[in-house]
Amino acid sequence: MYEVEQLIGAQWKPAGDNGRFEVVDPADGSPVSSAPTAVGADLDAAVKAARGAAPGWAASTPAVRAAALHLAADAIENAADRIADAQTAEMGKPLAGARAGIQAGVATLRQYAELGPLHGGRTLAGAAEAIDLVTYQPRGVVAVITPWNDPVAVSCGLLGAALVTGNTVVHKPSERTPATGWLLVKLLAEHLPPGVLSLVTGDGAVGAALAGRQVDLVAHVGSTAAGRSIAASCAGTGAKALLENGGSDPLIVDADVDPRWAADQAAIGAFANSGQLCVAVERIYVHRTVADRFLAALVGRCREMRVGPGRDPRSELGPLVDRRHREHVHAQVTAAVADGADVLCGGTVPDGPGAFYPLTVLAGCADDMAVMREETFGPIAPVLVVDSYDEALSRAGRSPYGLAATVLTGSMANAQRAWRELPVGTVKVNAVFGGAPGGAAHPRRASGEGFGYGPELLDEMTVAKAVHIEPPGGPAVRW
Template sequence: MYEVQQLIDGVWGAGGAGGELVVHDPADGTPVSRAPVATAAEVAHAVAAAGKAAPGWAATPAADRAEALHRAADALEAAADELAAVQTAEMGRPLESARAGVVAGVGTLRQYAEIGPLRGGRTLAGGVDAIDLMVPQPRGVVAVLTPWNDPVAVACGLLGAALVSGNAVVHKPSERTPATGWLLARLLDTALPPGVLTLLTGGAETGATLADQQVDVVAHVGATATGRSIAAACARTGAKALLENGGSDPLIVDGDVDPEWAAGQAALGAFANSGQLCVAVERIYVHAQVAGAFVAALTRRADALRMGPGRDPGTELGPLVDRRLRDHVHGQVQAAVADGARIETGGRIPDGPGSFYPATVLTGCTDEMAVLREETFGPVAPVVTVDSFDEALSRASRSPYGLAATVLTGSMTHAQRACRDLPVGTVKINAVFGGAPGGAAQPRRGSGQGFGYGPELLDELTAMKVVHLEAPPPGW
């Protein structure tokens, strides 16, 4: 079992008077990790200590901060197998996928190490006897609350950008993956001065207490309801809220595409990481011309996925993170069936231990069903048949979320319309995943606010100061 420690004011093992939480392997229910629960007093002390460490880190030359990030990336790279194994143990992700998340995190740290020192301000055209500058400065203390579904890659993005910008960071990982957060923090801490990074563990109450502190930024990736609570807390304290929250991403399958290929894209988008991705495909609008062949192909692909523990090399579909999430997913499927949807495959809770749920394909779905209207976060592919691309575009746009969308089409006209008209932060044409490094999107509606990735994240984590500089009058 992993014995997790907190890091407060440069001291490992600090705090923990609030009790403990235990995480169980979602594949078999065995205990995996034990973590302390930070009290409100410990959270307040941690934030105060980070505030004391912040000025020294802000005054550190940008190149030195970048070099520290490179050392941290080296440490993560060397421990990639261990980081992948703890992810798999805590949340069930297949090992190969978990390791890919670590590799992505290492790459993100290196990206911010390279571009961090290059981000600067600008000069303004003022009087000839004066100098006018816009100077970016660290915001101070950044509270970072990260999710369990991709705990290394997401944390590396927010932590790397905040640290290279000169901020001190208080990190609270999800209570479902505390050991992953702890191991990541231990590796990062080897490259940083004492006090610059803080690690707090605990549940939702700990996160809420942290968001209520006098920090300068609260960066959160997770559920929409939590993000809205954080935004309300930031309105009270004056902190900047940086939120990447839930999504219900649509996939549009146009009438001119190969249905076999489209089914492969849909299966990848809906079933990767057992559907536990913010940008998973959660709604499929398929043109009637290809709907029959598409559904048949998608059903075959769902049936072919090998379900099992993430630690087994042959596993393609691991368990959901816990039975509470499985009950939520199954409840949405059952409600859809009660309202007229048809199960093509899956849709049943398997016997045995763990929190497994099969890849599920639903047809006959309507926009009023919770499985389309809300975020599911499981391996469920609800399919809606439409008569035209216009109908697909219109129905895909009806959502309280605005994270991402994918369109499979051979029509450049349809692709351009989708890029222009879909009310989301990211539009992908003919690929459910992928994209160039450094892409930065602003989620919309219930999916959050602010840049969560790319070079623009550095701007979110710094504040611009205008400086007007004149020489003293003659004779002084």
């Protein structure tokens, strides 16, 4: 059992006045971690400590801040197995996937450690006797609120970018992975001055209360509902909101692609991390000419993939994060079936312990079904057959979300149309995952606002200041 503590200022504190909450293993229901529920006084103290540490940390050189991140990255890499064990126990991801997420987080910390000292301003062409420049300064106190589905990689990105630009941080990890967040912050905080990084724990109400405090920026990755609540709080306090919310990412299968290869791509996109990814494939539009072969291959791929406990090295996919989330996923499947969808595989809640849910393929889906309209966040592949590429693009673009989209096509003309016309932040052609390091995009609509990745994240964490300097007037001025 992990006994999580909060870090407020420089003090580790075991419990708040609201007591503690418990997380159980989604594979078998056994207790995994116990964490404090922060109260208002905890949040006030954490923000106060961050505010007090802000001037000193902002005045430190970018090289000093970068060196601290490099040391922390080394420590996290050395502790990867221990952190992966906690993550797998708390949210179910197989150990290999948990380790991969931790390595991604380490790489991101190192990326921002390298980019931070290069994040300079620029000079402007003004009058010959004057100096004009634009410089970047830290925003101040940043509240970082992160999700459970990839807790280390996401947290390292936001924490790394905030810290290397000279901000102080109050971090609240998801209540579903508090021990993972605690282990991560322990390793980071060892290399930072007191008060620069604090950790508070608790549920969504704690996150909402933190977002309403007098902080300067709230960086959040999570659900659209939570993101909208945070945006409303920031409108009241004047803080900047940096949000990556939910998504309902489409996959388009064109008429000219190999349906078996397309099914493999769809399986990767829909089922990776048991469908619990912001950029998971949530709805599939397949051309009628390849639909039957695509569906047969996708069902076959489902039956080949092994679902089991995350600690079992044979498991490709683990359980859902908890039974409450499983109820949400199954409710969408049940509603789709009631409205006419056909279950080609899966679709039933299994007996036994844990929060397992089978890989599920639904055919005969319609645009107004929740599985096609909302974020399911589970191992569900809902399929709608279309008669043309135009129809697929049109239907794919009707979502209230705008995070990402994938198009599988053999036509360069259709690929070009996809990235030009789809109203999303990221378009991937012929690969559901992948891309060069440093890519950054703006999510659209209900999916959020602001850059969440890449060098541009450093811009989000800072404020630009224009400076104009002239010599003073009067006689005999030395300048």
